[in-house]
Amino acid sequence: xxxxxxxxxxxxxxxxxxxxxxxxxxxxxxxxxxxxxxxxxxxxxxxxxxxxxxxxxxxxxxxxxxxxxxxxxxxxxxxxxxxxxxxxxxxxxxxxxxxxxxxxxxxxxxxxxxxxxxxxxxxxxxxxxxxxxxxxxxxxxxxxxxxxxxxxxxxxxxxxxxxxxxxxxxxxxxxxxxxxxxxxxxxxxxxxxxxxxxxxxxxxxxxxxxxxxxxxxxxxxxxxxxxxxxxxxxxxxxxxxxxxxxxxxxxxxxxxxxxxxxxxxxxxxxxxxxxxxxxxxxxxxxxxxxxxxxxxxxxxxxxxxxxxxxxxxxxxxxxxxxxxxxxxxxxxxxxxxxxxxxxxxxxxxxxxxxxxxxxxxxxxxxxxxxxxxx
Amino acid sequence: xxxxxxxxxxxxxxxxxxxxxxxxxxxxxxxxxxxxxxxxxxxxxxxxxxxxxxxxxxxxxxxxxxxxxxxxxxxxxxxxxxxxxxxxxxxxxxxxxxxxxxxxxxxxxxxxxxxxxxxxxxxxxxxxxxxxxxxxxxxxxxxxxxxxxxxxxxxxxxxxxxxxxxxxxxxxxxxxxxxxxxxxxxxxxxxxxxxxxxxxxxxxxxxxxxxxxxxxxxxxxxxxxxxxxxxxxxxxxxxxxxxxxxxxxxxxxxxxxxxxxxxxxxxxxxxxxxxxxxxxxxxxxxxxxxxxxxxxxxxxxxxxxxxxxxxxxxxxxxxxxxxxxxxxxxxxxxxxxxxxxxxxxxxxxxxxxxxxxxxxxxxxxxxxxxxxxx
Numbered sequence: 001x002x003x004x005x006x007x008x009x010x011x012x013x014x015x016x017x018x019x020x021x022x023x024x025x026x027x028x029x030x031x032x033x034x035x036x037x038x039x040x041x042x043x044x045x046x047x048x049x050x051x052x053x054x055x056x057x058x059x060x061x062x063x064x065x066x067x068x069x070x071x072x073x074x075x076x077x078x079x080x081x082x083x084x085x086x087x088x089x090x091x092x093x094x095x096x097x098x099x100x101x102x103x104x105x106x107x108x109x110x111x112x113x114x115x116x117x118x119x120x121x122x123x124x125x126x127x128x129x130x131x132x133x134x135x136x137x138x139x140x141x142x143x144x145x146x147x148x149x150x151x152x153x154x155x156x157x158x159x160x161x162x163x164x165x166x167x168x169x170x171x172x173x174x175x176x177x178x179x180x181x182x183x184x185x186x187x188x189x190x191x192x193x194x195x196x197x198x199x200x201x202x203x204x205x206x207x208x209x210x211x212x213x214x215x216x217x218x219x220x221x222x223x224x225x226x227x228x229x230x231x232x233x234x235x236x237x238x239x240x241x242x243x244x245x246x247x248x249x250x251x252x253x254x255x256x257x258x259x260x261x262x263x264x265x266x267x268x269x270x271x272x273x274x275x276x277x278x279x280x281x282x283x284x285x286x287x288x289x290x291x292x293x294x295x296x297x298x299x300x301x302x303x304x305x306x307x308x309x310x311x312x313x314x315x316x317x318x319x320x321x322x323x324x325x326x327x328x329x330x331x332x333x334x335x336x337x338x339x340x341x342x343x344x345x346x347x348x349x350x351x352x353x354x355x356x357x358x359x360x361x362x363x364x365x366x367x368x369x370x371x372x373x374x
Numbered sequence: 375x376x377x378x379x380x381x382x383x384x385x386x387x388x389x390x391x392x393x394x395x396x397x398x399x400x401x402x403x404x405x406x407x408x409x410x411x412x413x414x415x416x417x418x419x420x421x422x423x424x425x426x427x428x429x430x431x432x433x434x435x436x437x438x439x440x441x442x443x444x445x446x447x448x449x450x451x452x453x454x455x456x457x458x459x460x461x462x463x464x465x466x467x468x469x470x471x472x473x474x475x476x477x478x479x480x481x482x483x484x485x486x487x488x489x490x491x492x493x494x495x496x497x498x499x500x501x502x503x504x505x506x507x508x509x510x511x512x513x514x515x516x517x518x519x520x521x522x523x524x525x526x527x528x529x530x531x532x533x534x535x536x537x538x539x540x541x542x543x544x545x546x547x548x549x550x551x552x553x554x555x556x557x558x559x560x561x562x563x564x565x566x567x568x569x570x571x572x573x574x575x576x577x578x579x580x581x582x583x584x585x586x587x588x589x590x591x592x593x594x595x596x597x598x599x600x601x602x603x604x605x606x607x608x609x610x611x612x613x614x615x616x617x618x619x620x621x622x623x624x625x626x627x628x629x630x631x632x633x634x635x636x637x638x639x640x641x642x643x644x645x646x647x648x649x650x651x652x653x654x655x656x657x658x659x660x661x662x663x664x665x666x667x668x669x670x671x672x673x674x675x676x677x678x679x680x681x682x683x684x685x686x687x688x689x690x691x692x693x694x695x696x697x698x699x700x701x702x703x704x705x706x707x708x709x710x711x712x713x714x715x716x717x718x719x720x721x722x723x724x725x726x727x728x729x730x731x732x733x734x735x736x737x738x739x740x741x742x743x744x745x746x747x748x
Contacts (some may be wrong), residue, residue, distance in 0.1 A: 003414075006405050007421075013398045014425070017391060017449075018432045018442055024387045025438055031380050040377075047381075051388070058392045063459075064399055067452045068392055074448060075391075078441045085437075113637045163705045166543060209565050212586050215605065229605045231589065272657060276709070314688050322439065324684040326713065328461065331537045335650070 015322065024075065025082055028129050030373060032083035035192055042083045043359055045182045048076055077319035077360065086353040098349050098373065100292045104183055104283075105154075112153035114144045116236035118254070118261030120188055124281035125157040128186040145178045148286045156180070156284045162190065163278045171282070172330055172342055175371050176300050182372025183290065184283035192218050192272045195239055195264040202267060209238035210253035218253055221271040227251075239264055283374070290349055290373035296325070296347065298371040301341045301361065302332065310341070316360040317345060320353040335370040342371075349373045400457055406457035410464050412561045416457045417733055422450055451693035451734065458726040472662045472723050472747065478557055479528075485509045486527035488518045490610035492628070492635030494562055498655035499531040502560040513607065515544055519552045522660045530554070536564065536587060537652045545656070546704055546716055547743050550674050556746025557664065558657035566592050566646045569613055569638040570625040576641060583612035585628035592627055595645040601625075604624065615637055657748075664723055665746035670699070671723065672745040675715045675735065676706065684715070690734040691719060694727040716745075723747045 035042060055072050060066045074299050111133050113121040125135060136153070144156040161167045175182070192214055196205065207228045208215075213220065215229050222229060232238040235254035242252045243262035251267070252258075261265050303313055317324050326344040347354040349370075362368050378386065407417060429446050433439045487495040499509060510527070512518050518530040535541045549556070566588055570579065581602045582589075589596065589603050606612040607668050609628035617627045617636040625641070626632075633640050677687055691698050700718035721728040723744075736742050 001404065001408075003405065003408055006401055006408065009401050010398060010405075011428070012445070013401070014429055015432060017394050017398075017445075018429050020387050020391050020394070021442055022433060022438050024384060024391075027380055027383050027387070030386075031377065034375075034377055034380065054385070055388055055392050058389060059396060063456065064396050067399070068395055069447070070452075070693065070695075071391075071395060071448060072388070072635065074445060076454050078444075082437065161705075166704055169540060185611065188528060212590075212605070216586075231586070231603045231605055310701065311688075311692045311696070314685075314698075315692055318685045318689050318692065319444065321444075322685070324688075326703055327684065327715075329700055329702060330540055333537075341701075 018317050021075070025079065028079040028082050029086065031079075032086040035083065036087060042080055042087065043363070045363065051076065073315065074319050077316070077356070080359075081353055081356045084356045088355075089351045096349055098181075098288045098290050098370070100350060101289050103294060104289075104291065105286075105355075108134065109154040110152075111155045111157060112144045112147040113137050113157045113233040114139070114141050116240060118238040118239060118258035120190060120253055120255055120279060121157055121159060121281065122236075123255070123257060124159075124186045124279075127188065128157065128184060128281075128283060129155075130290040141174055145174045145180055145284070148180055148284060149178055151286065153297075154285060155183075157186070157281050158284060159279050160185075160282045161280045162217065163217065163274065163276065167328055167342075168213070169330065172300075172328070175284075175298075176340070176369060180284045180286050181288055181370075182282045182298055182374050183285050184374050185285065185296075186281045187278050188281060190217070190272060190277040190279050191256065191270050192235075192253050192277075193256050193259055193266045194221075194251055194268040194271055195254055195259045195262075196242060196267050197246060197248055198263070198265040200248045200251070200265065200267065203267055204248045205251045208251045208253060209241055210374065211235050211238070214253045217272045217274070218276060220273045221268075236261070284372075292348070292350070293371045294348055295346055297345055297373045299343045299345075299361070300369045300371055301343065302366045302368075303339070303364075304366045311343075312364055313361060316357040316364075317343075320357040322347055322353060322357055335372045347373075393448070399453065402453040402456050403460065405453075406460040409457065410461060410480075416454055416461065417737075419737065425450065430585055440493060447689065448693050451690070451730070454721045454733075455694055455727055455730045458730045462724075462726045462729075470723055472555075472744070474666045474724060475663050476511070476666060478657075478659075478663075478665065478701050480504075483528040483684040484526075485529045485531060485739065486518045486521040487511050487531045488515050489608035490614055492613060492632035493608055493610035494564060494653060495531055495533060495655065496610075497631060498533075498560045498562045498653075501562065502531065502558060502655075502657060503529075515548055519548050519554055519658070522554055522658060523552055525660065528659060529557075530586070531560070531655050532658060533653050534559075534656045535654045536591065537648065537650065537654075539601065539701060541716075542587070543704065546674075546702070549658075549672075550714070550743060554658045554660050555662055555744075556656045556672055557659050558746050558748050559670075560655045560657065564591070564646060564651040564653050565630065565644050566609075566627050566651075567630050567633055568595075568625055568645055569628055569633045569636075569639045570616060570641050571620060571622055572637070572639040574622045574625070574639065574641065578622045580623040582625045582627060583615055585609050585612070588627045591646045591648070591651060594647045595642075610635070641659050656746075659745075666722070666724070668722055668747045669720055670730065671719055671721050671747045673717045673719075673735070674743045674745055676740045676742075677713070677715065677738075678740045686738055687715075687735060690731040690738075691717075694731040696721055696727060696731055721747075 121162045147153040148156045238252035239254040239258040241264045321345045328342040329339040332338045430439045521527040522530045583604045612626035613628040613632040613636045697720045702716040703713040706712045
């Protein structure tokens with residue numbers, strides 16, 4: 001037989017598969033109607049496992065057995081998605097642990113940020129909440145998380161990722177530890193400046209102070225100079241130290257705004273390696289809420305070590321047509337080479353495809369935490 | 375109709391789908407035989423696109439149109455995988471750009487590592503190549519990459535990931551930049567020690583020197599002390615500095631081995647936060663080779679910005695049953711919020727499932743680089 005004949009055979013088979021697929025979805029619709037009437041739940045793990053075992057038993061070799069397993073996991077996920085859609089249309093999809101709100105209550109809100117006056121965090125806060133926000137600052141990221149946890153602040157503003165240096169690991173760890181949730185984000189362009197006491201000459205400088213992230217972001221510029229690089233908790237603290245100690249051998253790397261705040265001179269502007277450097281800040285609160293027009297969900301997943309496999313987890317995004325925009329693996333503290341996965345994807349917690357995916361993920365992951373929808 | 379009747383209908387449909395699936399795979403086998411005889415290639419992008427458009431046109435609503443698209447992408451991937459398997463069995467699968475070798479040629483090899491005598495990198499090198507290895511060290515990771523690129527060394531030993539602190543970003547960036555490849559890995563347990571001149575008292579210490587990674591790994595211990603933390607390129611350099619400058623206000627964080635090498639006293643052992651802290655080192659060379667029993671592949675992918683979607687990319691792993699063990703996204707330098715993905719998965723470049731996946735990935739990614747199979 002030649003190729004065109006074989007392809008005709010395939011086309012005939014495919015037409016039949018499409019017909020059967022549509023028939024199956026039609027019966028699924030009827031199952032959903034039955035479940036709506038009787039109040040039964042959509043996901044029946046035992047039935048799905050029996051179904052997979054059943055179709056595998058019908059095949060005649062290992063290759064097809066595996067293929068059919070994957071195929072029916074996809075088909076059943078599609079059926080479930082259809083059923084969740086119908087349940088949603090009937091308003092009988094069950095309650096979410098997160099509460100949808102029209103807008104965040106930012107009037108009279110008290111906001112905490114880490115660092116000091118003149119920091120990028122403060123700039124991000126002003127952009128998001130306005131210049132007249134009722135704010136205070138704390139020393140560490142953990143202090144900021146604790147402040148909203150205890151209720152001494154309503155919102156916290158924290159840096160989560162820089163376009164050059166990558167994620168801020170500690171924030172990810174704190175999001176897992178605390179029962180606080182992301183409700184917004186704000187991107188701020190970053191332009192690092194070399195700041196020193198007014199009148200300082202470049203050749204006087206011996207030491208430069210900044211946050212390790214900012215030192216990394218300015219690595220190329222710093223490599224041209226033989227300065228000692230000293231880690232500080234915050235760029236603004238570094239600027240404050242240089243201003244207070246009045247020692248011309250000391251310089252800081254921080255924003256122009258920090259320079260103005262502490263009366264320092266800008267010796268060099270834009271010393272970051274990348275011209276298009278920006279930092280993404282998240283807005284965190286202690287309530288499980290999301291804006292009804294939110295379109296980004298952040299999750300943390302831990303996956304069982306036995307299987308060692310990500311791929312079943314990720315299939316829930318694929319089969320539900322959810323667009324992942326970011327995925328990070330972070331080692332779990334004190335467990336050697338076990339990972340936690342942080343995933344961002346597009347969607348709203350009220351969408352049926354999102355619910356279908358979250359249901360599947362919760363079944364298969366060792367643990368899952370929704371970090372926020374914003 | 376009640377639930378059991380509906381389920382019987384579904385079972386009947388599913389039996390037919392399984393039969394058609396097996397028939398389709400049988401015709402695919404015949405297509406492969408035809409292609410082997412005539413020397414045609416397996417992947418025909420145009421035919422696949424026409425096929426998807428054709429089956430979508432057969433459906434009667436948007437939900438089914440999308441479902442059928444996903445379904446046939448999976449079915450065609452399975453068909454391709456079967457065809458690659460048969461081509462492999464006939465020895466006509468085409469040449470790989472990587473050359474399979476039985477063992478690495480490590481006799482008389484010249485090896486480069488970053489840092490100084492007494493570093494963890496040196497310890498990893500001794501573990502992998504033996505104590506009598508012909509070695510030299512350089513100042514930066516880039517210098518080590520350049521040394522094998524130019525041929526002044528045959529292999530480089532570089533730290534890629536720590537079980538507590540996560541990945542070493544710079545190494546990932548260098549793996550993309552240089553035409554060097556990973557051919558092995560070595561895990562080394564990490565136990566940081568506080569090192570100082572013999573006879574130093576804890577209360578004399580004012581400054582502590584170490585690599586930023588080691589400072590981060592010892593964050594909990596350092597938080598109990600009010601010492602200035604100074605970044606160095608390498609832990610061993612920090613130990614050397616403390617030994618040379620003979621200043622009792624200075625201490626270093628480095629390995630016990632570094633302490634012995636430079637005659638320093640161990641003031642405190644195991645100051646790292648995590649008890650089970652270890653670092654994974656990679657062995658890199660300038661040839662595109664892989665050991666025939668290698669079972670881990672590292673890839674770097676850039677995904678088109680337009681679609682913004684990871685999910686089609688990841689489907690190639692899922693449909694080929696490849697177990698991803700790690701996935702990282704790193705911002706691409708100078709392109710705001712565009713990411714490069716680093717993926718580790720189990721497999722060998724000679725496997726047909728691996729070839730099938732790589733073929734699909736290469737078609738869909740903006741760029742793909744195989745970093746090594748080891």
